[in-house]
Every structure is written in C-alpha cells, then in structure tokens.
Amino acid sequence: MRIDVITIFPEFFDVLEVSLLGKARGNGLLDVRVHNLRDFTTDRHRTVDDTPYGGGAGMVMKPEPWGLALDAIAQEATSEPTFVFPSPAGERFVQATAREWSGLDHLVFGCGRYEGIDERVFTYAASLGQVRLASLGDYVLNGGEVAAMAMIEAVGRLVPGVVGNPESLVEESHEDGLLEYPSYTKPSEWRGLAVPDVLLSGHHGRVAEWRRDQQVERTRERRPDLLVD
Numbered sequence: 001m002r003i004d005v006i007t008i009f010p011e012f013f014d015v016l017e018v019s020l021l022g023k024a025r026g027n028g029l030l031d032v033r034v035h036n037l038r039d040f041t042t043d044r045h046r047t048v049d050d051t052p053y054g055g056g057a058g059m060v061m062k063p064e065p066w067g068l069a070l071d072a073i074a075q076e077a078t079s080e081p082t083f084v085f086p087s088p089a090g091e092r093f094v095q096a097t098a099r100e101w102s103g104l105d106h107l108v109f110g111c112g113r114y115e116g117i118d119e120r121v122f123t124y125a126a127s128l129g130q131v132r133l134a135s136l137g138d139y140v141l142n143g144g145e146v147a148a149m150a151m152i153e154a155v156g157r158l159v160p161g162v163v164g165n166p167e168s169l170v171e172e173s174h175e176d177g178l179l180e181y182p183s184y185t186k187p188s189e190w191r192g193l194a195v196p197d198v199l200l201s202g203h204h205g206r207v208a209e210w211r212r213d214q215q216v217e218r219t220r221e222r223r224p225d226l227l228v229d
C-alpha cells in the first residue's frame with residue numbers, strides 16, 4: 001500500500017519511521033511519502049491561507065497549493081487514489097473503515113489547518129479519485145495531522161504482513177462488534193489482586209465462554225450504542 005500525506009507540518013510524521021509501521025516501510029509493505037504543502041506554493045512567503053469569503057474568524061487554506069499537490073501525486077499514481085481529508089464534518093472513522101481502506105492500493109491524506117480547506121479542493125480531488133472526509137470522533141482538533149496519524153496506524157496495521165501474527169488482529173475491540181475481553185499475565189497474584197480462576201483452569205471451553213461474557217458485559221456497560229442493531 002502506498003500512503004501519501006500532504007501537510008504543512010511534515011516533521012509531525014517522522015514518528016512513522018519507527019515501530020511497526022517503520023518496519024513495514026523498511027520491508028516494502030507500506031510506501032509512505034510525506035509532502036510539505038508549502039512546496040506547492042508559488043509566492044516568496046510560501047502562503048497557504050487567506051481570509052474567508054463571506055467573512056468570519058480565522059483563515060481558510062487556499063486551493064492553489066492543494067491543487068498542485070494533488071496533481072503531483074495523481075500524476076505519478078499507478079492506481080486511482082482514495083483521498084482522505086480528516087474533518088470534524090466527516091463520516092465517523094471506525095474499525096470497519098480501517099478494514100475497508102486496508103484493502104486499497106493508494107491512500108492520500110490531506111491534512112487541513114486553520115479553519116479548514118477551500119471546499120473546491122474536495123470537488124477537484126473527486127476528479128482524480130475517491131474522496132472521503134473522515135472524523136475520529138465528535139470533538140475538534142487543531143488540524144488534520146493527529147487524525148491522519150491515527151487513521152494511518154489503524155489502517156496500516158491491517159495490511160497483510162505488517163502485524164507478525166494476524167491472529168492478534170482477530171480478537172480485538174470492534175472487530176466482532178464488541179469490546180475486547182480483559183487480559184492478564186504473570187504473576188497470578190499481584191498486590192493482592194488475583195487473576196480470575198477460570199483463566200488458570202486450563203479449560204479452553206470455559207475460558208472462551210468467560211471471555212465472551214466479559215465482552216458482552218463490558219460493551220453493555222461502556223458502549224451500549226454498539227449493541228443496538
């Protein structure tokens with residue numbers, strides 16, 4: 001999978017050089033390229049924003065640099081990209097979204113700042129590929145970078161080969177519509193707190209039943225919204 005990121009803070013994504021995603025980049029499973037939007041400006045001040053038409057507080061990101069950046073990526077793309085713009089006005093990004101996107105060949109994340117990106121950029125991007133505006137949740141960040149990083153990690157880890165043991169991706173929160181069961185490791189007692197006996201029983205059927213019950217109980221308690229049809 002190829003992932004491009006367009007941002008005015010390219011250094012923000014240096015962290016993608018380390019850990020699991022860094023290893024996946026090293027072995028060619030992920031091809032991550034970060035682009036500085038200011039490199040697509042044409043003025044000496046490398047301006048990316050301007051005042052909003054219709055008035056209002058703050059600044060809006062100019063369409064011109066975005067158009068040149070999207071063109072540069074689209075021109076060298078080997079398959080139709082999906083353009084993802086993190087946005088508080090976007091669809092909810094959930095595990096199913098991550099699973100869907102992990103099957104794509106080319107994702108391009110466009111990270112907005114200020115009050116957002118000129119709307120015409122999304123229209124233009126739709127002439128180059130699929131466009132998705134996506135939000136992590138019902139809160140507002142200062143820009144798209146944090147959301148893009150989270151989405152890149154959630155998607156990248158599902159790309160076959162990135163996570164060593166694919167089994168570990170199965171029993172995770174949200175994979176089966178429920179929150180994951182509690183996990184324990186040695187010692188069996190720690191500061192007066194014991195591991196549930198069933199987990200020490202060696203009875204795999206009972207362990208599986210207990211874990212499922214825990215998933216349903218936790219989901220009912222913490223995320224009842226996941227239980228409605």
Ligand SMILES: OB(O)c1ccc2cc[nH]c2c1
Pocket residue numbers: 086087088111112113114115116117134135136139140141142143144147
């Ligand atoms: O909360 B967010 O996901 C988000 C995304 C993009 C921009 C651009 C300016 N504020 C933003 C917030």
